Amino acid sequence: MRCWDPRIEEMPVADLQKLQFKLLKTIVYRVYSFSPFYHKRMKDAGVHPDDINSLEDIVKLPFMYKKDLRDTYPDGLIMSEQEELVRYHVSSGTTGKPTVVGYTRNDINNWTESLARGLTSAGLGHGDVIQVSYGYGLFTGGLGLHYGAERIGATVLPTSIGNTERQIELMQDLRVTAIACTPSYLLHMGEVAEKMGVSIKKDTFLRKAIVGAEPWSEQMRSRIRESLEVDAYDIYGTSELSGPLFCECECQQGFHVWSDLIYPEILDPDTQEPLPPGERGELVVTMLQKDALPIIRYRTGDITAIKDDPCPCGRTHPRLERLSGRVDDMLIIRGINVFPSQIEHALLGIPEVAEHFMIEVDRKGALDDMLVRVELAREAFSDKISDLMRIRRHVEKVLKGSLNVQVSVELTEPGTLPRFEGKAKRVIDKRLI
Amino acid sequence: MSCEHYMIRQISVFSENKPGRLAAMAKACQEEDVNILAFSIAEADGFGVIRALVDKPDIAYEKLTSLGFNVAFTHVIAVEMKDEPGGLFEIASKLSEAEINIEYSYAFSGKSRAVLILRVDQVEEAVRLLLHHKFTLIASEAIY
Numbered sequence: 001m002r003c004w005d006p007r008i009e010e011m012p013v014a015d016l017q018k019l020q021f022k023l024l025k026t027i028v029y030r031v032y033s034f035s036p037f038y039h040k041r042m043k044d045a046g047v048h049p050d051d052i053n054s055l056e057d058i059v060k061l062p063f064m065y066k067k068d069l070r071d072t073y074p075d076g077l078i079m080s081e082q083e084e085l086v087r088y089h090v091s092s093g094t095t096g097k098p099t100v101v102g103y104t105r106n107d108i109n110n111w112t113e114s115l116a117r118g119l120t121s122a123g124l125g126h127g128d129v130i131q132v133s134y135g136y137g138l139f140t141g142g143l144g145l146h147y148g149a150e151r152i153g154a155t156v157l158p159t160s161i162g163n164t165e166r167q168i169e170l171m172q173d174l175r176v177t178a179i180a181c182t183p184s185y186l187l188h189m190g191e192v193a194e195k196m197g198v199s200i201k202k203d204t205f206l207r208k209a210i211v212g213a214e215p216w217s218e219q220m221r222s223r224i225r226e227s228l229e230v231d232a233y234d235i236y237g238t239s240e241l242s243g244p245l246f247c248e249c250e251c252q253q254g255f256h257v258w259s260d261l262i263y264p265e266i267l268d269p270d271t272q273e274p275l276p277p278g279e280r281g282e283l284v285v286t287m288l289q290k291d292a293l294p295i296i297r298y299r300t301g302d303i304t305a306i307k308d309d310p311c312p313c314g315r316t317h318p319r320l321e322r323l324s325g326r327v328d329d330m331l332i333i334r335g336i337n338v339f340p341s342q343i344e345h346a347l348l349g350i351p352e353v354a355e356h357f358m359i360e361v362d363r364k365g366a367l368d369d370m371l372v373r374v375e376l377a378r379e380a381f382s383d384k385i386s387d388l389m390r391i392r393r394h395v396e397k398v399l400k401g402s403l404n405v406q407v408s409v410e411l412t413e414p415g416t417l418p419r420f421e422g423k424a425k426r427v428i429d430k431r432l433i
Numbered sequence: 434m435s436c437e438h439y440m441i442r443q444i445s446v447f448s449e450n451k452p453g454r455l456a457a458m459a460k461a462c463q464e465e466d467v468n469i470l471a472f473s474i475a476e477a478d479g480f481g482v483i484r485a486l487v488d489k490p491d492i493a494y495e496k497l498t499s500l501g502f503n504v505a506f507t508h509v510i511a512v513e514m515k516d517e518p519g520g521l522f523e524i525a526s527k528l529s530e531a532e533i534n535i536e537y538s539y540a541f542s543g544k545s546r547a548v549l550i551l552r553v554d555q556v557e558e559a560v561r562l563l564l565h566h567k568f569t570l571i572a573s574e575a576i577y
Contacts, residue, residue, distance in 0.1 A: 376447055376503060383445035383484070383507040383552075384536065385477045410479045412449050415501040 002118035004152065005113070008260055009315045016259040016316060021055050023288035024263060028052050028061065031294050035079050037072060038296065058263065058286060059274065064298045069099040069240060078102040090138040091239045091337070092404055101140075101239050102292040108147065110289050111242040114258055115148025118247030121256065121313065122233040124178055124208060125216040126153035131171055133181035134213065134335070136160040140243025141213055141335070145180040148244075154178075161185075164192045172198065175205045182335040183211040183220050183232060187366035190228050200228040210235050210247055213335035214368075215323065219433050221252075234322050238302075240295055241287055246320070251312050254319035261289055265297070266306055266322065267329040280305045282327050283320065303329050331361060331427060333368045333405045340426050343372060346402040352380035352391045356417040362430045369408070372399060376411045437562040439570040440508040441464040442490045442577075443550070446483040450476060450486060461500055467493045470576060471511075471550055473539035484539070486511070486550065488501075488577050509552045511571040513562055516547040522551060527566050533559050 003009040011019075029049045031038035042048070045062040052060065069077060078085070078100075085102045092098050102112070124130065130149040134141030140338040142160055149156045157174055157379035159167045168189060170176070175277035179186065186209050194198050198241045209224065224232045236255055238250055241262070246255040257264055263286040266275045275281040283302045287295040303325045308318040338360060347355055362369050374395060376388070392409050400405040420426075448454040455474070462469055472485035486538045490506065497504045514520040521540075528535060534554045541548055548571065553559045565571060 230437070312453060378503050381445075381447045381503045381505050383443075383482060383505050385475050385482060388447070388480065411447075412480075413447060413501065414503050416449070 002120060002125075003315065004117040005082065008258070009117060009121075011254075013316050017055060020259055020263055020288060023260065024055065024058065024286065025049070025052055027286075027288060027290075027294060027296070028079045031079070031296065033312055035077070035294065037068070037077055038294070050293055055263070058265070058297065059288075061297050063284070064296055066099070066240070066299075066301070070097045072098050074100045075102065076292075078292050079294060080104050085292055086145075088138075089140045089143075089239055089243065090361065091140075092342070092402070099240070101242070103242070104291040106289075106291050107242065107293075110261060111144060111245065112147040112151050114242075114245045114261055115247065116151040117143060117258060118235070118245075118249075118255065119148055119152050119154075119210065121315065122208060122210065122247055122248035123250050124149075124152060124154060124210075128177045129156045129157060129205075130153040130174055131157040131159055131167070131176045131179040131181075133159050133161060133167060133179055133185060134244075138241045140237070141180075144212070144237070144243035144245075147164060148345055164189055165196060168193045168196060168198055168204075171206060172204050177205050178208040179206060179209040179211065179230075180235070182214045183209075183216040183224065184214060184334070184363065184366050184368060186211060186228070186230070186232070187220070192364055200230065201367050207232065210265075212236055212244060214332040215325070215433050217322075220433060236320065236323065238300060238359075240293075240298060240300075241285055242290070249313045249315060253311065254307050254309070256315050256317045256319050259317050262287055264306060264318070266304070269303075275305075277306045277308045277318075280324060281322075283323075301330060303327060329427060331359070331370075331429070333361065333370050333403075336403070336405045338405060339371070340424070343399060346398050347374060347395075350395055350398055352377055353395055353411075354414065356419065358417055358426055358428065360428045360430065363432065368431065370405060371408045371410060373410045373412050373417060375414050375417055378414055436536070436557045438574065439510055439560045439564075440556055441486060441550075441571070441573045442506045443509045443552075444485055444487060444490055444493055444497070445505045445507050446485075446497060447505075448481050450479055450481045454481075455483065457500070457504065458497065461496050461502075461509050462493055465489070465492050465496045467496070471539065471541045471548070473537075475537065479546055480483065484537075486576060490577055507552060508528045508556050509546050509550050510556065510560055510563070511550050511576075513569040513571065514547050514549050516542055520547060521549065524551075524563070524568065526560060527562060527568075528553065531558065531562050 030048045041062045047060045086105050087103045089101045090098045132145045136142030209230050209232045211232050221232050233248040235244050235247040250253045265284040266281040269282040283300045285298045302323045305321045359371045360371040395409045468488045470486045475482045536552045538551045
């Protein structure tokens with residue numbers, strides 16, 4: 001199968017590992033010398049760049065957490081001068097503080113190349129019309145796919161999110177051949193199209209979809225194939241790593257992670273011991289060529305496994321399996337990451353409700369629906385229904401503002417929601433994925 | 434008698450809209466020997482408000498609160514109306530002329546009389562207006 005960059009994509013594994021070691025050594029020296037944050041981290045861990053003498057030595061380096069990005073808001077981890085940056089992306093934080101990712105021209109180029117390889121490996125290229133139905137803006141999905149699709153010479157239709165009927169009309173009229181969106185949105189489009197009297201199968205040229213940003217399954221892949229006759233490919237990436245980065249090849253057995261860009265480790269989330277290929281654990285990422293915001297042993301919280309057996313496509317880079325969950329309580333609602341702690345934090349600012357809450361997630365039709373139950377505070381009860389409705393709307397508005405996701409709120413009587421000692425289980429996820 | 438005599442303390446109970454809530458409240462009243470003279474349930478998408486006139490509002494309040502209910506007092510007025518066509522119109526039209534808004538209302542009709550319970554935006558004005566027009570208001574002493 002055709003490669004975007006055969007020299008690198010088909011490089012012998014031994015050569016790739018040599019390249020990885022060289023890149024690792026370089027970035028470790030760089031952060032030790034120029035990033036006060038990393039310098040201190042490494043000093044505290046008692047490790048010096050000279051201690052890194054093989055790829056395996058990476059385990060000597062200290063971890064990096066999402067919290068580090070938050071604590072250094074806005075730009076404490078950004079190593080490049082502002083004038084070297086060509087872009088920022090911002091993702092919402094877990095307790096109000098967002099995380100900022102800066103990109104140099106080189107960072108954008110590597111991100112784009114990574115996707116160009118991935119999209120090509122999924123069988124897309126010059127002549128395709130790719131509809132990008134991920135959000136454009138601070139979120140990395142839209143612009144990331146946009147650049148990747150343009151790079152391979154495809155025609156991009158940047159529809160972003162929303163207005164599904166118009167998206168379907170444009171898909172038909174402009175002869176879209178592939179779409180990038182969340183898997184649930186793709187199924188939702190199928191349902192909306194049907195109501196409009198449009199059959200995605202018969203009335204459009206859509207044949208491939210690049211889907212990700214939320215959990216999905218092999219069953220959903222079959223459902224998409226059966227109901228829409230569309231072949232769905234998994235895509236992975238998070239804003240800290242740049243954005244969506246890696247996409248399945250036509251073999252559809254996990255997505256290739258480009259060894260010149262990333263060094264993945266899989267750790268047992270409890271013991272933090274490395275796990276061998278094939279075993280599932282937490283993905284820990286070191287980005288080997290990131291300029292502005294270096295990422296060293298970053299705990300993604302995502303659970304997956306490495307596959308290092310040769311891929312029938314001929315690419316020599318290892319693959320990661322589709323993510324199977326999280327080590328923390330993060331939820332993904334319509335492609336947006338939501339932490340229960342964000343809700344807790346937001347509720348603290350609303351005196352009309354207590355701090356106890358429960359989250360119920362369900363899939364109404366093809367789309368996620370999030371319900372948050374909160375207890376009405378005793379003092380806030382006034383006997384007027386309109387006051388109660390106002391409180392409920394207010395809570396919905398505050399939560400939407402802080403989570404960037406539509407939320408329905410249900411007011412409950414004081415003392416009725418479960419209390420937790422120790423680890424709280426506030427999420428009931430009824431979605432069948 | 435001053436207006437206050439005709440301002441009756443109604444208990445309002447916030448309730449999730451699910452089976453058993455009314456029964457739990459009614460049981461609590463029975464246990465405390467509280468008689469419910471009139472009540473209504475207002476429903477709004479997932480939750481409701483139970484409103485009641487009772488003969489021992491303070492006891493009911495204490496008991497329900499101790500059981501975890503969210504309870505509030507609200508002033509309402511109770512006015513006798515003629516149990517015949519036009520009875521409600523007489524009262525409603527007077528309030529309307531005076532531009533007094535009825536926020537909610539419920540009624541009961543017994544052997545001897547029909548009574549309209551009103552929650553209005555201007556309680557004192559409504560009491561004065563209805564007394565002026567010779568309506569019979571029920572004093573709070575007659576209830577508790």
